[in-house]
Amino acid sequence: MKVFKRIKKALVATLIAAMTLGAVVGCSNGGSSGGDSTTLNFGCTNFSDSLDPSSIVNAAWCVSRYGIGECLYKFNEQMEAEAYLSDKYEVNDDHTEWKFHIRDGVKFSNGKDLTASAVVKSIEYTYKQEEDGKGSAQPSQYMKYDSIKADDETGTVTIVTSQPYADLCAVLASPLYVIIDVDADTDIADQPIGTGPYVVVKKNEGTSLEMEANKEYWNGEVPYEKLNIIFIGDNTTKYMALENGDVDVVENATNAADLKNIKESDKYNVSETVGGRCGFAYMNQNGVLGNDDLRKAVLMSIDDETLCNTTIGGVYTPGYSVLPSSLDYGYDNLKDATPYDVDQAKKILDEAGIKDTDGDGYRELDGKNVELSFLTYDSRSLKEFTEATAANIEEIGIKVNIQETDADTEWNKLVNGEYDLLSNNWLTVPVGDPIGYLENWYSKSKANYCGYENKEYDKLYEELLTEMDNDKRKDTIEKMQQILIDDAAVLIHGYFNSNMCSTKDVQGADVYTADYYWITTNIKPAE
Numbered sequence: 001m002k003v004f005k006r007i008k009k010a011l012v013a014t015l016i017a018a019m020t021l022g023a024v025v026g027c028s029n030g031g032s033s034g035g036d037s038t039t040l041n042f043g044c045t046n047f048s049d050s051l052d053p054s055s056i057v058n059a060a061w062c063v064s065r066y067g068i069g070e071c072l073y074k075f076n077e078q079m080e081a082e083a084y085l086s087d088k089y090e091v092n093d094d095h096t097e098w099k100f101h102i103r104d105g106v107k108f109s110n111g112k113d114l115t116a117s118a119v120v121k122s123i124e125y126t127y128k129q130e131e132d133g134k135g136s137a138q139p140s141q142y143m144k145y146d147s148i149k150a151d152d153e154t155g156t157v158t159i160v161t162s163q164p165y166a167d168l169c170a171v172l173a174s175p176l177y178v179i180i181d182v183d184a185d186t187d188i189a190d191q192p193i194g195t196g197p198y199v200v201v202k203k204n205e206g207t208s209l210e211m212e213a214n215k216e217y218w219n220g221e222v223p224y225e226k227l228n229i230i231f232i233g234d235n236t237t238k239y240m241a242l243e244n245g246d247v248d249v250v251e252n253a254t255n256a257a258d259l260k261n262i263k264e265s266d267k268y269n270v271s272e273t274v275g276g277r278c279g280f281a282y283m284n285q286n287g288v289l290g291n292d293d294l295r296k297a298v299l300m301s302i303d304d305e306t307l308c309n310t311t312i313g314g315v316y317t318p319g320y321s322v323l324p325s326s327l328d329y330g331y332d333n334l335k336d337a338t339p340y341d342v343d344q345a346k347k348i349l350d351e352a353g354i355k356d357t358d359g360d361g362y363r364e365l366d367g368k369n370v371e372l373s374f375l376t377y378d379s380r381s382l383k384e385f386t387e388a389t390a391a392n393i394e395e396i397g398i399k400v401n402i403q404e405t406d407a408d409t410e411w412n413k414l415v416n417g418e419y420d421l422l423s424n425n426w427l428t429v430p431v432g433d434p435i436g437y438l439e440n441w442y443s444k445s446k447a448n449y450c451g452y453e454n455k456e457y458d459k460l461y462e463e464l465l466t467e468m469d470n471d472k473r474k475d476t477i478e479k480m481q482q483i484l485i486d487d488a489a490v491l492i493h494g495y496f497n498s499n500m501c502s503t504k505d506v507q508g509a510d511v512y513t514a515d516y517y518w519i520t521t522n523i524k525p526a527e
Helices: 002-024 057-065 116-131 235-243 256-264 292-300 304-311 342-351 382-394 407-416 435-441 455-466 470-486
Strands: 039-044 073-075 081-083 086-091 097-102 145-151 156-161 198-204 208-213 226-231 249-251 268-283 371-376 399-404 421-427 490-503
Touching: 039 235, 057 407, 081 086, 097 116, 116 145, 116 156, 235 249, 235 256, 256 268, 256 490, 268 382, 292 342, 304 382, 304 490, 371 382, 371 407, 382 399, 382 421, 382 490, 407 421, 421 490, 435 455, 435 470, 455 470
Parallel strands: 039 226, 039 249, 371 399, 371 421
Antiparallel strands: 073 081, 086 097, 097 156, 145 156, 198 208, 208 226, 249 490, 268 421, 268 490
């Protein structure tokens, strides 16, 4: 294993050296890559091979995270939407007609003006891709509209929505609505043209992005001439790349021992936040997990406290609801319907007739061994969670087959229903509140990939769509959480504590509550 890790480390170093060789010669001191203060090397997991925001949710996030594209609005640390590419708006009393003024003086990285028409084309493109089945980002999950029109003379975009929205500005702060020049002569999947501080020069499939400063950037000085996004899948290799000086910044060091070393060293800066992320596993109720007793027994077999506090080393906080305990949605009022109890889990299965009748160690249902396919990928400790969770489940006589894949493949298998359990880590308040996230369990939604159905949950979700009073919304959301808990609808891993680690040569590498923003102009050479 040690030899393997040394090889991976060497490969990372070789890749960075090849990318930065030309930039290193004759540069001033400071920064990594041989003392090049004009280049930033950023190590992260590769969440998507495509950079077309319409193609897949992860791609939209990448365009925002890498500083390529921006949205009309941007979240602050309180998850409030602040003006960005749009500097002001008006809304009617019904909250169904929204007029957004596009900020003057903004250009795309190719020099074209950001006009109202360009904004409309970008949003329409993403919706058209969804409609035609070419993209699975599904912006309609968060905003449904009847019309969208541009007035270039006044610089205004008018959106008439199909239903009232308490805060459409927050919806449009989601990376699903990142604004790109869809008329540009580049391939959107490889080189999307946005308004962010950096622009893609070359995409090296699956390994890195070579980027440079956007000379047309509208919002201040861009600190680095060059930016290299280095894809590092293995968490320990990510730490080793930072330790060796091959990268300046890494997102989410999730190996407990590595993170401890980074925090205890005087060579690094560490930014952490208890954000709104939930690590969970979808439970596909269109398959064998459609059996209520089986789902409940599975959840009762899992030792959440040990997994979060020992196996993962405190990177997650244990919990049992789809919304983190840190958010103001009534977590303390909820009751865990499936607490850790192996004996009770076995009893539930026995009484349901799900028994091991042939003595092979595994229980049967409808005459067949119960085998669960459990999909995962190597990000934010999901692989470690999956392995430990599978071991817990096997103790009650249920066979689990782990399939490790990449983020894009896992997403496609989720959409196609090709799984029993599927680990993921989601920001639960992607548009400032959890309504879009909760749609994952609304039976009438295209985003319900797990086949869950509960009439009372659906009724409450539909009430939430039109309720504008915040206190009433919170009460409804609390009730919806308890329904999911009682129905054993979701396998909750825990609530993720995000971090960003950087060398002392860099300042401003901070992690945000809405982790849509990794590469910003705040990251710059240390003074």
